[in-house]
Amino acid sequence: MTLYGRAAVLDAVVPSLVGLESRGAARLRIPGGSPLLIECGGGRLTGKTALLRELSHRYAQRLPQAYADLGAADFGQPGLASSADATTANASRTSDLLFYLMDRLSRKPNEFGWKPSFPRLTQGLLAVTSWQSGTVQPAELAAARRLLAGLLRESQPDLQERNQRVAGWIGQVTAAAAAGMGPGVGELVAPLIDIVTTELFGPRANKHGLGWWTGRRVGPQGDGYAQLTELAMCFRGDEDDRREAEQHLVAALLEDIADQYTWMRLKNRVPRPLLLLDNCHTPLGRAVMDALTGVWHEEPARTRPGVVVTALAQEPAVPDREGVGPSTRSAAGPFWRQDRPRTAADWVLRLPLARLDLDEVKEMLGGGRAQPEAAHMIHRLSSGRAGIAHPLVLAAGSRIGSPEPFEHGRLLALPLADEPTLPVYERLLGVLTPGGEARARLAHYTPALDDAAAHALNTDHVPRRPDGNPVEGAAVVPVAETRSLLRQDGWGQGRWPGTGGPFVGDPTLRALLVHDLRTRSAGPPGAAEWTGRHRRLRLLYPTDAAEPHDARYLHHSLAIGESDLVVRALHRRLAGQDAPGWLAALNLVCAAPHPPGAPAGDYLHAAANEPVRQAVERLVLDLWLQSHPLAPPDQQKINSVRLQLLTLAQNSPVGPQEVFYRAFEEWPHLLNHWIQAPDLPTYGERRP
Incomplete structure (x- = not known):
């Protein structure tokens, strides 16, 4: 790739x-x-x-x-x-890793001049892993140190014995390979101790390694054996002691590398x-x-x-x-x-x-033969992430050039060649999100515009096992747990105007989860659940006469297709709100997900002899359609957005007129370059 x-x-x-x-x-x-x-x-x-x-x-x-x-x-x-x-006395994840790295680095590359060796690291690892697993009585210290010294000396036999040990180790590995099972890290330690002499160059390297440990001053005094004894005991200490011992081992790795140059x-x-x-x-x-x-x-x-x-x-x-x-x-x-x-x-x-930039996505699609709009859509939908763009390219590429026309709105539903029954969005969600109940809860919270809204949705969620039965002992703080999962997986928080979120802020992950919700809400029961969820969410926001519908209320209203209510509220707000705040509200409203079923155009109502209200209605619906994640730029709709913004500018006082006129000049250009609500500029953005 x-x-x-x-x-x-x-x-x-x-x-x-x-x-x-x-x-x-x-x-x-x-x-x-x-x-x-x-x-x-x-x-x-x-x-x-x-x-x-x-x-x-x-x-x-x-x-x-x-x-x-x-x-x-x-x-x-x-x-x-x-x-x-942390409870293992003679090993840690770091010491196991160092065994593994030493094994890898000591393999001689074919085009390299020598086989690297690691006497200092080997001595340190032998000390911490071979030391008595339990605690040591003070009277046993001298005997334990003698045992360690004997082990290190025994790792330096004569040439003939070294060869015998090498042959024995190779036999162990061959037998394990024949059985089809590789050794575990714990099992790898013993052969490594056996073969330690091949990693060293005999007594001379052993002496130099011990000399280095003498100078480490792990303990206040003593020779190399004493320092390695201190290292083993430090490794068995508290968290800080173990961390210090592990840093000594890392230093030994780097010193062994440096010594060979x-x-x-x-x-x-x-x-x-x-x-x-x-x-x-x-x-x-x-x-x-x-x-x-x-x-x-x-x-x-x-x-x-x-x-x-x-x-x-x-x-x-x-x-x-x-x-x-x-x-x-x-x-x-x-x-x-x-x-x-x-x-x-x-x-x-x-x-x-x-x-990825756009040209790289086009190259992935096959350069000139690909439809430019498909490359644009994949680039926007994936946010330039190569591992997300690649499956989308494979799905789109199988349809581009085929007798069937490529429909942009069907991109996420297209299957992959290696699994024709699985749509590409399912493949991506399977990789990007946790499985089972954690994913179901994440999808359930996706419509929420902030954490408070997610808490409101939590009362409606029934945790279930894969067999459909309710989960006993579900998470006590599920919203915080789900937010933590998003944070741990590196999903950035959104900055939508007038909200504390949304809860799922990454546009790619949000688009995939919303598509999943819409797909599962296609039938009457699912559609009712979709509507009920958004109605519950909009009740969180004020609707009194002094505040004719909060923009978040209107966002959820548009998500269930109540476009007439949205248009009336935004029309009323024109007279009493600053233009940047009104555009910010429009941005948030038109970022609403599209309900399963009829397209947004079906909600259009004529506004007779009211040019401003008609402009608001046309602007809302065309911008909403143009802001669907799978919508390519539609020149007719973009021209309509441009015209409606000009109408608002012509019918506004001087201050708001300048703001609407800037939007009239700039928004169509941005829409043509695949920018959508809620990311359009508002020229002094304020809370809607």
Whole structure:
């Protein structure tokens, strides 16, 4: 799959960190100082994992590298399993990860000059994993330290014994492979201890490693064995003690890497290793990043690997059309620091993952043969997220060029070739939202314009199991729990005029969920449920004579097709409200979802001999139709919007006249460029 908008990271950033072109064999000059850690952030399905996989593919067999998914129990390697947690005395998720990274980095690439070894890290991991699992009595300290020293010495047998151990380990792995089962992380530790001698270069490396641990000063005094003993006991301490021990282990990993880059290898521009860490927003990811940046900041600068990580980052609900800050499309250096920044966090360069532009979506659709409107619609609907655009492109591509005409309004209902019974919106919701009851509740809250409205809807929701039976012991605070799920998955909050939300603010997720609700509300029972939901919501907002229908009330009224009520209320508000506030109300009202069943045009009523009221009616209905997520620009409707805004300008006092005239000049242009309500400008936007 082609990666769009990632050329800067693939061809400039990472090559400058590892000293090797991503395509080709040219070795690059590494500048002095220390490299930054590169964090590529983005929302769901923005291509974070795909970026790391592409980097791994480009540097395969060319330099030592390790990929790990920090959000997965198996680190992204099928067959592994890590069950360590905070209560495990001799292991943690971080120590298991370091075992895994050491295993990956110590595999010799075919086009690399030597096999990396990790004596310091191996000694540290042996200490924390091989130490007695329970507590140690003071009288047992000396004996425990002697046992550890003996284990480390035994890991340095003569050449013949090393070969025998290697053969035995290979036999273990072969037997496991023949049985079709890969070893778990816990099972991997024992073979790694057995094969530790192949990771070291005999007694000399062991001695140098112990010398390094002597200088670490994990404890106040003592030789390397004493320091490793202190490390093991620190690992079994409280949360802060364990975090400190894990940082020592991360320092050992980086020191082992640096130690292998001799003056001659640096002179010959030997490429640096590459660490690719996915999902660093997870608890394990945050712990690992804290340890990495802490070592980067506190330890003397030495030869360090290139590190690229990804993290789920909350994106704005509506993408900034101008683009803000650096991104993976146009990332600019430098990617190295000569000075020492003030904080450890300053060693991280955060690059937002660039969203697809329109030309890239057109390329995905096949360039010139695709209908331009289909590319525009997919680009808008996906908000430029590659992982969302791709299934939509596949669905649309199967219909474009076929004998059947391509209907824009049917895009989300189109099936994918590999699963013809499943519409594409179902596939996307299955990936983007949690399953079962959590998804049902999220869909139920989608019409809410803020959290208070979601609480009002909660009384109508009956949690059910997949078999249709009610769920016992449902969430005590379901609205807060659902909001937390949205936040954890990086869905940005919307900024609709005059609301505290909406509850589901991301336009892509909202469009998919509303489409799901409309599809399930197609029959009479569903339509009644749709109507009842919006009627309940509009009762939350004032309707007295002093406030002739709050704009949120009108939003829900239009969602059930009561266009005449909406038009009358907006017509009344013209006389007593400022023009920016009126346009903000119009924006919110026309962002209402379309009810299942008849199109909005069926609600049109003629307003005889009242040009302003007729302009309001025509403006509301045409803008509402034009603001459907699957509506392409319709020139006839856009011309009508333009004419009605001119009518309002001509029939307004001087101040409002200027505002309506600006809308008359600018709104049609924006509508033609696929901008819809509620995102049209209001020129001094105020609460409606």
